[in-house]
Amino acid sequence: MRASLVLLLAALVIAVGAAPSDAQDAEAIRKELEQMRRRMEELSQRLQRLESQPTPVPPPAQVMPPSPPPTLTDLARPREPFALAPRRGGGQLLFDMGVVGDFVANVTQRSVDKADGGTFAGRENRFFPREVELSLFGQVDPYARAAVVVEAGEENPGGELTAALAEAHLTLLTLPYGFQAKLGQARNRFGWSNERHAHDLPWADVPNVYRNFFGEEGLRERGVEVSWVPDTPFYFEALVGLFDGDNEVAFGRGKLNEPLVTGRLRTFFEPGLEHGLLLGVSAAHGQTPDRLRSTLAGFDVRYKYTPDGWRHALLTLGAEGIYSIRRIEREAEVAAERRHFGWYAYAELQPWLRWALGARYDWSQYPVDAGREWAVEPYVTFWPSEFLRFRLAYKHTARSERSPFNDSGGNARLVDELLFQASFILGAHPAHPF
Amino acid sequence: MTRLWAIVPLVLGLAWPAAAGERVRVVTTIPDLKALTQAVGGDLVEVESLTRGTQNFHEAEVRPSMMLKLRRAQLLVENGAELDSWVDVAVTGANNPTIVRGGPGRIEISRGIPLLDVPTTRVDRSMGDVHPLGNPHFSLDPGLAPAITRTILDGLSRVAPQHRAAFERNRMAFLERLEQQMAAWVKTLEPVRGGKVVVYHPDFVYFLTRFGLVQVGTIEDRPGIPPSPQHLAGLIRQMQEHKVKVVLVEPWNDRKLAARVAEEAGGQALVIASSVGAVKGADDYISTVDYNVKALAAALR
Numbered sequence: 001m002r003a004s005l006v007l008l009l010a011a012l013v014i015a016v017g018a019a020p021s022d023a024q025d026a027e028a029i030r031k032e033l034e035q036m037r038r039r040m041e042e043l044s045q046r047l048q049r050l051e052s053q054p055t056p057v058p059p060p061a062q063v064m065p066p067s068p069p070p071t072l073t074d075l076a077r078p079r080e081p082f083a084l085a086p087r088r089g090g091g092q093l094l095f096d097m098g099v100v101g102d103f104v105a106n107v108t109q110r111s112v113d114k115a116d117g118g119t120f121a122g123r124e125n126r127f128f129p130r131e132v133e134l135s136l137f138g139q140v141d142p143y144a145r146a147a148v149v150v151e152a153g154e155e156n157p158g159g160e161l162t163a164a165l166a167e168a169h170l171t172l173l174t175l176p177y178g179f180q181a182k183l184g185q186a187r188n189r190f191g192w193s194n195e196r197h198a199h200d201l202p203w204a205d206v207p208n209v210y211r212n213f214f215g216e217e218g219l220r221e222r223g224v225e226v227s228w229v230p231d232t233p234f235y236f237e238a239l240v241g242l243f244d245g246d247n248e249v250a251f252g253r254g255k256l257n258e259p260l261v262t263g264r265l266r267t268f269f270e271p272g273l274e275h276g277l278l279l280g281v282s283a284a285h286g287q288t289p290d291r292l293r294s295t296l297a298g299f300d301v302r303y304k305y306t307p308d309g310w311r312h313a314l315l316t317l318g319a320e321g322i323y324s325i326r327r328i329e330r331e332a333e334v335a336a337e338r339r340h341f342g343w344y345a346y347a348e349l350q351p352w353l354r355w356a357l358g359a360r361y362d363w364s365q366y367p368v369d370a371g372r373e374w375a376v377e378p379y380v381t382f383w384p385s386e387f388l389r390f391r392l393a394y395k396h397t398a399r400s401e402r403s404p405f406n407d408s409g410g411n412a413r414l415v416d417e418l419l420f421q422a423s424f425i426l427g428a429h430p431a432h433p434f
Numbered sequence: 435m436t437r438l439w440a441i442v443p444l445v446l447g448l449a450w451p452a453a454a455g456e457r458v459r460v461v462t463t464i465p466d467l468k469a470l471t472q473a474v475g476g477d478l479v480e481v482e483s484l485t486r487g488t489q490n491f492h493e494a495e496v497r498p499s500m501m502l503k504l505r506r507a508q509l510l511v512e513n514g515a516e517l518d519s520w521v522d523v524a525v526t527g528a529n530n531p532t533i534v535r536g537g538p539g540r541i542e543i544s545r546g547i548p549l550l551d552v553p554t555t556r557v558d559r560s561m562g563d564v565h566p567l568g569n570p571h572f573s574l575d576p577g578l579a580p581a582i583t584r585t586i587l588d589g590l591s592r593v594a595p596q597h598r599a600a601f602e603r604n605r606m607a608f609l610e611r612l613e614q615q616m617a618a619w620v621k622t623l624e625p626v627r628g629g630k631v632v633v634y635h636p637d638f639v640y641f642l643t644r645f646g647l648v649q650v651g652t653i654e655d656r657p658g659i660p661p662s663p664q665h666l667a668g669l670i671r672q673m674q675e676h677k678v679k680v681v682l683v684e685p686w687n688d689r690k691l692a693a694r695v696a697e698e699a700g701g702q703a704l705v706i707a708s709s710v711g712a713v714k715g716a717d718d719y720i721s722t723v724d725y726n727v728k729a730l731a732a733a734l735r
Contacts, residue, residue, distance in 0.1 A: 142536035145526065174531035178505065229529040235502040237527075268498035273486065276497055306495075309488040309686050313495075354660065385659050386493075387559055426559075431520035433496040433527060 095138025096428035102131040102199035105420040110410075117405035117412020119205045119395060119419070121216075127420075128154040131198055133166065137430065143174045166197075166220070178229045188219040189227075189239060189264050190282040191320050192300040200432055202316070202348055204393045204419040208362035208375055209342030213296060213322050215249035219284065221260060222246065235268040243286075249367065250324075251286035251294055260286030268434070278302040278434055292327035292335060304434065312350050316358075319345040324367050340365035356381040362397075371401035379419075391421040458594045461507040461533075463518035464491050465710040466573035467543060467582070469719040471511055473608040474586045478597050484521065487711025490686045492563065492658070496523045504528035507539065508593045511586060514544030515570035532593075541589035546581050547572050550639055562656025574709065575640035576619070576723050579612055615720055619645070619727045626734035630676050632669065632699075634683040634692050637708050641726065647734075650678050653695055666695060673699035680733045684708035704733045 105127040113124040137147035151166035169184030223243030245251040245260030266280040305315040321343035330336040342364030350356040379393035397415040405412035468483035510533040532539035549568025591598040627646040655665040679701035683692035692703040707716035716722035
């Protein structure tokens with residue numbers, strides 16, 4: 001009995017002693033749980049914050065330490081350009097490629113057809129590919145860009161196409177003091193429209209003054225052109241070029257020791273963000289195959305009005321003129337001089353994104369022959385998309401002389417033509433400047 | 435005569451003084467990047483954008499005035515992902531070796547961004563003006579601002595390493611302000627989370643994704659291609675089925691068409707700030723995002 005009492009007392013003591021201890025444990029657990037709950041909340045908030053942040057990204061690949069401009073020795077050192085290709089991922093093209101198709105239909109009078117006196121001489125009343133162009137362009141290395149353009153088109157009736165290297169040039173981009181050099185074969189930067197391919201012009205045909213003074217292909221020469229854009233508060237560009245002088249209509253000597261020398265000055269004004277005015281003067285001096293001097297001076301002006309928020313210009317105005325001074329062989333050892341002039345002006349209104357209406361007026365003499373011609377060409381352009389364009393134009397041309405536009409019994413003194421143009425772009429095509 | 439001689443060095447471009455003293459001359463292709471560069475560069479930079487907020491950046495015309503800005507630039511910040519590839523033509527005409535592709539003064543922001551809408555199948559132009567590299571309209575997603583400003587910081591520090599610490603301070607201060615705003619923006623849009631919208635052009639996919647909103651369709655049948663009547667009829671049906679009440683349209687896009695589609699579907703067209711400066715009140719980066727958040731929250735309620 002006594003032993004039982006002792007055991008009972010001992011149990012009581014243990015129980016009394018143990019009760020506070022359990023309570024303390026429970027309290028500790030509660031605290032721990034509370035801490036864990038807080039911690040969970042913190043983590044959850046942190047996670048939310050992290051989720052609202054962007055995915056961690058690797059540092060941009062192009063970050064590199066500044067490199068000093070290349071010295072002459074650097075430029076002269078061979079750089080193994082072909083070794084670069086395997087280092088890039090397979091299947092990655094290292095340049096851009098694009099195809100442009102430009103088809104034209106010309107409908108005119110039978111007499112004009114007979115005389116081959118239409119805008120596209122020899123291709124009257126035909127639907128033909130004027131320019132199908134394959135362009136490859138891109139960066140050669142950190143110092144230069146290059147472009148190669150191969151062009152095919154119908155030059156004579158019969159469906160036979162002529163393919164030729166239209167352009168192949170290299171532009172050195174990293175020359176100091178705002179200089180840049182372009183070497184190779186290219187459309188010369190003479191005036192505004194000459195440097196543009198026919199499919200990029202706002203009309204179905206090349207302005208008469210350019211066709212008369214430089215031929216249908218325009219001035220496209222082989223040589224070097226150096227441009228300079230100084231660091232001035234207004235835009236100013238000057239360029240000079242030295243070329244073979246192969247153009248058969250204006251020059252034709254084709255010798256670098258008696259070269260074709262060209263030059264252009266250009267400036268741009270932006271009186272308010274909605275307006276843009278480009279002004280330029282150009283000159284070209286070379287020799288004909290008979291070693292007679294031929295000099296052409298030109299001006300170009302272009303204005304655009306683009307209302308704020310518009311995706312395209314509402315109004316575009318432009319004009320160009322060429323004044324030609326040319327020595328001609330009149331009699332043996334006696335040379336005469338021809339001073340002839342031509343110009344055009346045009347206006348285009350584009351009230352809707354996909355439609356434009358315009359008209360061009362041409363007035364031009366011929367470089368050597370007597371006489372003159374004028375023409376008026378209203379047109380409408382429709383773009384179903386950025387890469388597809390249709391244009392319909394009517395052109396009336398009046399010439400002061402029958403000859404030489406009366407071959408094969410035809411007569412092209414007065415010419416009425418309906419021109420239809422369809423152009424498309426496949427792949428890359430560089431943006432066109434103002 | 436003396437005056438005439440004085441302009442000779444100016445015309446030669448050899449002694450034209452930097453208009454802003456020691457400030458780093460930066461040119462960006464779009465205004466959003468101008469705003470972010472300004473935030474990082476602070477008073478140490480002079481930033482100009484080649485385009486305005488009211489423009490469609492895909493179709494910017496290359497003007498000689500762009501070449502003039504680029505001629506004097508020490509750093510060119512381009513968006514990339516083919517949004518502003520026209521800048522290459524402007525750079526070629528600017529005769530500035532520092533900013534040519536691969537030059538030390540050129541950064542392309544898209545290289546540091548995980549792009550959305552990256553095509554997983556073969557693409558061609560029958561799909562419209564698709565971007566093979568992904569959707570390039572990421573600049574107004576505030577969640578991507580840390581990554582964008584990081585690239586800008588690296589670019590600025592490369593051309594002006596002496597100011598790196600200041601650029602870092604500016605960036606951190608900007609990101610702190612942005613984070614505070616972000617909390618408010620999330621709260622503002624929380625009640626409309628999951629809200630459905632139709633957009634004219636897929637300009638807002640990053641922004642919508644960030645705030646849990648859903649793009650149900652586009653007015654453009656395919657990017658850059660005008661919509662056909664069949665497409666619009668289908669879109670209106672889709673909007674009615676999904677109870678979509680809001681059509682987002684950029685200031686430069688066809689707002690009348692957007693309004694007509696919205697009206698037919700029983701909703702409203704909402705002109706949204708597609709870029710900094712696109713609408714009144716969207717004067718800098720934060721105010722532009724703020725404008726969009728508030729406009730969307732009000733329209734979706």
